[in-house]
Amino acid sequence: MKIYKTDAGSFRDPSGFIFTFDGCLYRQVNNVYKENYDLLLESGLYQSLVEESLIVSHEEVNIEPASHDIAYKILKPQLIPFISYPFEWCFSQLKEAALLTLKIQKRALDYGMSLKDCSAYNIQFSDSRALFIDTLSFEKYSEGQLWPGYRQFCQHFLAPLALMSYRDVSLGQLLRIHIDGIPLALASKLLPLRSRFSFALLSHIHIHAKSQQHFADRAVNVSKKRKMSKFGFLGIIDSLETIIKKLRWSPKGTEWGEYYEDTNYSRNSMDRKEQLISDFLKIARPNVTWDMGANTGKWSRIAVNMGSRTISFDIDPAAVEKNYLDSVRPDEKNILPLILDLMNPSGGIGWANEERHSLIDRGPADTVLALALVHHLAISNNLPFNKISDFFCKICNYLIIEFVPKNDSQVMRLLSSREDIFPDYTRDAFEAEFGKDFVIKRAENIQGSERTLYLMERKKIENQ
Amino acid sequence: MSKKINFLFLVCIITLLWVNEASAYLDPGTGSMILQIAIAVIAGLALWIKLFWKNIKCMLSNFVKGDKNKKDEDI
Numbered sequence: 001m002k003i004y005k006t007d008a009g010s011f012r013d014p015s016g017f018i019f020t021f022d023g024c025l026y027r028q029v030n031n032v033y034k035e036n037y038d039l040l041l042e043s044g045l046y047q048s049l050v051e052e053s054l055i056v057s058h059e060e061v062n063i064e065p066a067s068h069d070i071a072y073k074i075l076k077p078q079l080i081p082f083i084s085y086p087f088e089w090c091f092s093q094l095k096e097a098a099l100l101t102l103k104i105q106k107r108a109l110d111y112g113m114s115l116k117d118c119s120a121y122n123i124q125f126s127d128s129r130a131l132f133i134d135t136l137s138f139e140k141y142s143e144g145q146l147w148p149g150y151r152q153f154c155q156h157f158l159a160p161l162a163l164m165s166y167r168d169v170s171l172g173q174l175l176r177i178h179i180d181g182i183p184l185a186l187a188s189k190l191l192p193l194r195s196r197f198s199f200a201l202l203s204h205i206h207i208h209a210k211s212q213q214h215f216a217d218r219a220v221n222v223s224k225k226r227k228m229s230k231f232g233f234l235g236i237i238d239s240l241e242t243i244i245k246k247l248r249w250s251p252k253g254t255e256w257g258e259y260y261e262d263t264n265y266s267r268n269s270m271d272r273k274e275q276l277i278s279d280f281l282k283i284a285r286p287n288v289t290w291d292m293g294a295n296t297g298k299w300s301r302i303a304v305n306m307g308s309r310t311i312s313f314d315i316d317p318a319a320v321e322k323n324y325l326d327s328v329r330p331d332e333k334n335i336l337p338l339i340l341d342l343m344n345p346s347g348g349i350g351w352a353n354e355e356r357h358s359l360i361d362r363g364p365a366d367t368v369l370a371l372a373l374v375h376h377l378a379i380s381n382n383l384p385f386n387k388i389s390d391f392f393c394k395i396c397n398y399l400i401i402e403f404v405p406k407n408d409s410q411v412m413r414l415l416s417s418r419e420d421i422f423p424d425y426t427r428d429a430f431e432a433e434f435g436k437d438f439v440i441k442r443a444e445n446i447q448g449s450e451r452t453l454y455l456m457e458r459k460k461i462e463n464q
Numbered sequence: 465m466s467k468k469i470n471f472l473f474l475v476c477i478i479t480l481l482w483v484n485e486a487s488a489y490l491d492p493g494t495g496s497m498i499l500q501i502a503i504a505v506i507a508g509l510a511l512w513i514k515l516f517w518k519n520i521k522c523m524l525s526n527f528v529k530g531d532k533n534k535k536d537e538d539i
Contacts (some may be wrong), residue, residue, distance in 0.1 A: 151496035203503050212495035232504025235511040239503075 004066045007165040009121075009355040015136040017259065020064040027058065027075040028065050034072045036113075037138050038377060054104060055132040056080070056124075068090065074282035081309055082338075083289075085356055086156065087176040088338040090320040091164050091249040091329075093130070094172065097123040100130045102241045105149070109230065114141040116455070120156035120181070125336055128327040139220035142229050151212075154204050155181025158240065162205060163187060165247040166195050169431035172339075174191040179350050184209035200243035221269065251318035269448035276444050277302050277369070277400060280455040283441065283458075284326065284398035292342055297323040297335065303369070304334045308438045309325030311339035311365070342373075343381050360394055368396035370451075375404040378425055379414045385424070385433035393437045399456040403430050408450045 007018040014035035019026055029037050040046045047054040058075040086094060097120055105115050115137050122134040145313030156175075159182040163171040167190060174182050186207040195201045281289075281303055289303040294312040296319050303310045312335055314320050323337035340346070345359040370392065377383045391397050404411055405427060406420075433438060438456035445452050 144499050148493075150500055152495060154496075203499075203506075208499050211499040215495040215498060218494065227501055228504045229508065231511065232508035233530050235507030235509070236500065236504055238514070239507045239513045463519065 004067060009350060011351075013104070013117075013136060017066075021063060021066070025077065025079060026061070026063065026065065026066075027077055027135065028384040029073040029075060030067075030070045031072045032070075033136055037072065037136070039140055040135070043111040043113065045108060046135075046362040048107060048111070049082065049104065049132070053129065053131070054100065054107075056135065056383065058135060068268070072108055075135065077133070077135065080124045082311055083357065083362055084125055084336065084338050085175075085346060086123075086160075086339065087173055089125075089172075090317050090323055090324050090337065090339060091161070091169060091172070091251075092245070092324055093125065093337075094120070094157065094161055094164075095244060095247065096130045096328075098153075098244045100132060100155065101157065102237055102244070104132050105147075106234070108138055108236055109141060109234065112141055113138045114145070114147065115139075115149045118153035118156065120175070126355055127333045127336065128324065137147055141230075144227050146228050147233060147236070151184075151208075152181060153206055153240065154184060155187075157181075158201075158204055159184060159187035160245065161244060161247050162201055163190055165249050169249055169251075172317070174347070176349070179355070184212060200239050204240065205453055208251060227439065249321070266448045272447045273371075274299075275303065276446065276453045277371075278306075280398075280400045280442065280453070281308070281367065283455060284367045284457075286398065288365045288396065289367045289369065290363070290365040291369040291371075292340075292421050293371065293376070294321045294323065294337070294369070297337060299324065299369055299371055300335060300337075300350065303367070304332070305336065308367070309334050310336070312337040313342070315339070315341045332393065337367065343376065363395045365396050366413055367398040367400060368392055370399060372402055372404060372410070372451075374401060374430070375408070375411045375414065375425075379411060379422055385414050385430055386436070389437045391435045393458055397458050399434075399438060399454075399458070401434075401454050401456065402446075403427055403452045403454065405450050405452075 005020045007020070010018040015036070016027055016029045019028060046055070056078040058077040061074050061381040063074055065074055086097070089097065101115070101118050101124060105118070108114050116139045117134075117137055119134075122132055122137060123130050124133050125131070155178075160172050160175055163174070163182065171190065178186075184205055188206045191205065192199070196206055219444045273446045275418065277299055286294075286308045288304065289300070289308045289310040291297070291300040291303070291310060292302045293314045294314050295316070297312040300310045300323075310321055312320075314323070314337070317339055320337045320339050323335075326332075327335050327337065340359065346356070346359065348354055348358045349356045374388060377388050378385065392401075406412070406415070406422075406425060431443075434440070434454075434456060438458055440454055440456050442455040443452055444454075
């Protein structure tokens with residue numbers, strides 16, 4: 001029996017919703033959105049956006065709707081290979097998403113339409129390109145109408161970018177706990193005094209926060225008379241676009257940004273490691289690779305160059321920023337750098353813990369790279385080998401993992417400031433624990449270092 | 465209109481000098497809507513000036529290029 005399943009994060013907009021049927025993803029367009037949907041197509045706006053690859057394309061299909069009595073049409077949208085969330089994006093990815101939203105809003109006005117919301121969750125990344133995914137976000141524009149997406153734009157984009165630029169890049173993680181964007185009162189309080197001397201930040205964040213507080217418990221009669229001219233609307237968009245473009249963050253001085261200048265690999269060791277990874281990937285032949293602790297993506301690109309769609313995760317915003325900027329310039333395909341703290345990966349959040357999916361739910365990958373990683377998990381974070389193995393089991397079929405022994409200089413550095421409470425941190429124990437979940441296919445010493453690179457394949461579970 | 469400008473001016477002064485404790489994060493749609501109306505006036509004017517200067521610079525640049533081409537032809 002074929003099953004309909006509505007996406008748990010697609011319930012707010014009465015215009016339609018996302019569902020899966022028979023393993024495929026669809027979008028139902030409801031009758032209430034009929035006029036706007038027809039205008040989106042007939043005005044030429046949709047075509048204009050698709051031609052420049054600014055929005056996901058779709059085709060209209062003839063399948064039974066998920067909710068029959070309210071359905072107008074069913075669309076089969078272009079698939080996004082990996083769903084990522086704003087709190088996983090580096091500074092430049094969030095900036096790119098913001099500028100794309102404003103570009104689409106301006107284009108929509110040219111065609112007599114406007115965006116009814118400006119959530120950061122309307123954007124996804126396909127390779128290194130930002131793409132607008134909410135086809136039903138467009139509505140007919142009448143001169144004078146206000147922009148309902150203004151508050152959301154300021155909270156989802158401007159506030160986090162300003163905080164990352166003016167205060168600290170890690171403040172982008174506030175988007176993880178504030179699922180509708182950073183509250184402007186909080187952003188206003190956290191931003192330094194000098195931010196008030198930017199007219200754009202003064203008005204769109206500080207005064208905006210005051211205005212929200214002032215009118216929070218007041219009943220205001222919304223008049224149907226003309227309120228905001230189109231030129232005024234364009235002025236607000238231009239103001240937001242200008243300030244977003246001016247906001248900068250330079251990825252220097254964080255822990256991992258300069259990692260490759262400070263390792264114990266000789267040139268020969270690096271070459272040998274590269275060759276081994278390449279050989280192992282030729283055996284694994286992954287369609288999808290996750291590189292955990294990818295730093296600036298040096299090893300990810302081996303998988304990328306073999307045609308594997310690669311997600312390049314790292315905890316350090318600086319490393320992810322460098323990785324992303326390196327992928328954007330040549331419009332690199334098949335790589336998506338993202339921020340991830342493996343000790344605290346993105347969990348299921350939002351309503352009923354289902355709106356936004358956990359990392360594990362968005363997997364598994366075919367192959368995981370865990371290079372120069374296991375000692376950070378085991379020693380810096382006290383994770384026993386069996387727990388590490390158990391986790392990797394859930395997210396991959398093939399595992400390419402590097403064991404870094406205690407006599408390696410990086411491990412010695414980790415142990416220099418703490419007591420060595422890791423008597424079981426040995427190569428034999430590592431192989432024994434991982435050998436319970438994985439078959440060790442290859443184990444090769446990286447010449448010129450103390451490290452061993454393994455290729456492992458997950459054992460098949462009998463009832464699968 | 466003058467009431468709105470007074471309100472905006474007052475908020476500007478207060479905001480520059482004094483940071484309030486953040487209150488409860490309520491759904492602030494109304495405040496956003498009302499602020500837009502005020503900001504649109506200023507932002508629209510700013511955009512008009514920006515486009516005006518861009519046109520002036522463009523005209524001057526074309527004028528200078530045209531003059532230079534004429535001199536080159538004379539030579």
